[in-house]
Amino acid sequence: MNLSSTGDPLSPLDLSLRGDKVRSEISDREALVTMSPSDVQWLTGFTGSNGIVYLDHEKFILLTDKRYEEQGPQQIRESCSSAEVMISKTPIEDIPSLALNKIIKVDPNLITWRAALQLEEIIEGGITPSTPLKALRAQKDECEIGRIALAARIVDEALNETIPFLSGNPSEMEIATHLDFKIREKGASGNAYQTIVASGVNSSKPHAQPSAKKIENGDLVIIDVGAVVDGYRSDMTRTFIIGEPSVLQQKYMTVVRESQEEAIKILKPGTACAELDRQCRKKIEEAGWGDLFIHGTGHGVGLDIHEAPAINSKSIENLLTGMVVTIEPGIYFSDNCGVRWEDLYEITESGARQLTLSTKSPQV
C-alpha cells in the first residue's frame, strides 16, 4: 500500500463524478470521444494500451479489446467510475451505433489524423476539434494531489540518498541509474520521464540524456527527475556544483533562483500564466541573460508530465485552485554550462504549496 506524503495510506481515487463533470460541459446533442490513455484513465481508471471512451448524456462506455476483458471492469470498479465496458474487435467502428446523429467532440491534439479521418467518414453528426477534458483535468482533487505529492516526496528521498555519490567521480549514467532505482525501491511505479543528469558542458543542453561522461570537480550538474504514483507524476530540477563554485557559477545559480522566487511571489489563483512567465524572466533579463532562458517558465503536471496550464509568453489561462504547476527558469551558455531550478506547486486558495522539497544547497 502506498503511503501519502504525511505517512497515511493514500485515499482511494473516486472517479464517480467525472462522467457528470464532462456532461455539464456538453449539450445533449453532443458526445465526447477520447482515445488518449491519460484521458481514458482520468475518466475510468483504465490503464490498458487500447481504450476509447464514448460519453454523452445517456451513455458512458469504455471500448477495449479482449486482452482487457478482466482488467477493464476491475479497474472501473476499483476507481468507482460509472463507465461500462464494451469489448470490441474494432472499437472505432462501434462508435456510430452509440453516437447515432450526435456531434462528437474530440481533442485534436490527442487523436491521430487517421482516426479523425475514419470518424469523419462514419459519424453521421460529424466531429469537432474541441474538448472539455483539458480544463477539467487541470484542476486536481485532493486524491490526485496526494499522489503527485507522494511522487514528489519519493524523489526528494531518492535524490537525498544519491547526492553523496556525486562527488565520487561517477558517470552521469551511474547517477541516473542509482536515482531511478531508489525511486522504484520507494514504491513509485517508474520515472515520470527520462531522468536528466547533465554535467559540465552537457548541462548547457536543457534536455541532455545521461551519458558515460564522468562528473568532475568544478562541474555544474543539472538533475531533472520525477516519479509516477498511480499514474500521477512529479517533476523537479536541481543544480549542483561539485566542489567550490567559481564566482560566476555562484552568480548563475543565484540569479536563476531569484528569478524563480519572483514568480513564486505571484503564484496564486487568478494570476495570468503569461504574467507569471514575464515575472519569472525579470531577474534573468536584468542580469543580461534573457536570451539564454530558452524555454517556457512551466506547465501543469498530472497524469501527463505536460498538461494544462502552459506557462509561457503565449499562455491565455489564469491559475485556478487545484492546479499543479512547475516553475522552472533556466539559463544555458552554449558549449559551456547551464543552471535550472524547477519546483512543483499546488495552487491553493491562499496561494501555493510547494510539493518538491529537496535541498537547494548546490554545493556537493
Next chain:
Amino acid sequence: MNLSSTGDPLSPLDLSLRGDKVRSEISDREALVTMSPSDVQWLTGFTGSNGIVYLDHEKFILLTDKRYEEQGPQQIRESCSSAEVMISKTPIEDIPSLALNKIIKVDPNLITWRAALQLEEIIEGGITPSTPLKALRAQKDECEIGRIALAARIVDEALNETIPFLSGNPSEMEIATHLDFKIREKGASGNAYQTIVASGVNSSKPHAQPSAKKIENGDLVIIDVGAVVDGYRSDMTRTFIIGEPSVLQQKYMTVVRESQEEAIKILKPGTACAELDRQCRKKIEEAGWGDLFIHGTGHGVGLDIHEAPAINSKSIENLLTGMVVTIEPGIYFSDNCGVRWEDLYEITESGARQLTLSTKSPQV
C-alpha cells in the same frame, strides 16, 4: 562504450543514405514531413522532444527549437545524417516556405489531427496520408540489428540474475524493480516498455502491471521485458512456475511452446505474416484453446516497440530480410492463469536468427 552481443564495440550508426532512401520512394513533386520522434531519429539521429523533418529531392531539414540548438547539429554529425538544422519558434509554420507547391506525404497514424488541419490550411500543394518510412524502417541494417541484439542480451543477463529471487516469496514489484535495475546497470538506457511481472491469477491478464502481490509456490509467473540501446528496443516473454508444475500447468506451457515452434519453422523471407499467424495458432487450436489466444502473434521491433510488420490474421505484409519480429503465442484462462512465450528474431537470407536467448526452463 557499448559492446555488441559478441563483446566487440558497437559500430557507429551511419544514417548518410537514409535521406536518399526516402527520395527514391517519392516523386520530385512530393515531399515528406514527419513529427514522429522515432521517424525523426531514424532519419537524423536527433532524439529531442520537438523535431520535424522536411525532406524533398533538394532539401533535408530538421526543424527544432532553441533548446536543441546544440544537441540537434551534434546528433546529426555523430550519426552522419545529411540533414541540416533549422531553429524555429514555430516549426510547422515554416514548412510552406520549404515546400512551396509540393504535395506533402505524412503518416496519418503519426500526426495529430491538429497538425494535419494546420498543414492542410497552409500547404499550397496539400497533404496526403501516406508514408514510405514504415516500410523502409521495417528492414534493419546491421548496425541497427547489433543494437537490438545487445538490448536482448542485456535482458538475458539481467533476467538470469533475477530468476534466483523468484522462489523467495518476493512481490511482483520487487522482481520488476530488480530486473529493471540490472538492465540499467548493464548499460541499457532504460526499459523498452513497462516490465510485466504477473503471477498466479494476475498472469491471466496479458498486460498486467506489477503489483504488491507476493509470488507464491504453485504460481505461474509471466515476465515480459525489454531494454533500450541507442533507442533500439528488445522484447521477450518467459513463463515460470514456482515449484512443481501441475499436470495442467505443464500442458499449458508445452502447448504454447509447441505453437511457437510451429511458427518458427516458417520464419523466413517470403512468408506471409498472416500465414505465420495461422501457423502459430495451430497447436493451441488443436488443444481446444484457440479462443484463449486473444492477441496477435507478433510485431516488428526497432526504435518503436511496435512497428511494421504486424503479424496477425489481417496482415498483408510478407517477411523480408532484415526485419526483426516477435513470435509470442499466449493463452489466458480468465480469473485463473496465463502462459506466454515470446522471442525476438532477425529475418536472415536463410531463415531467422533468435536474438532473445534466455532459458526456457520454466521451473524455479
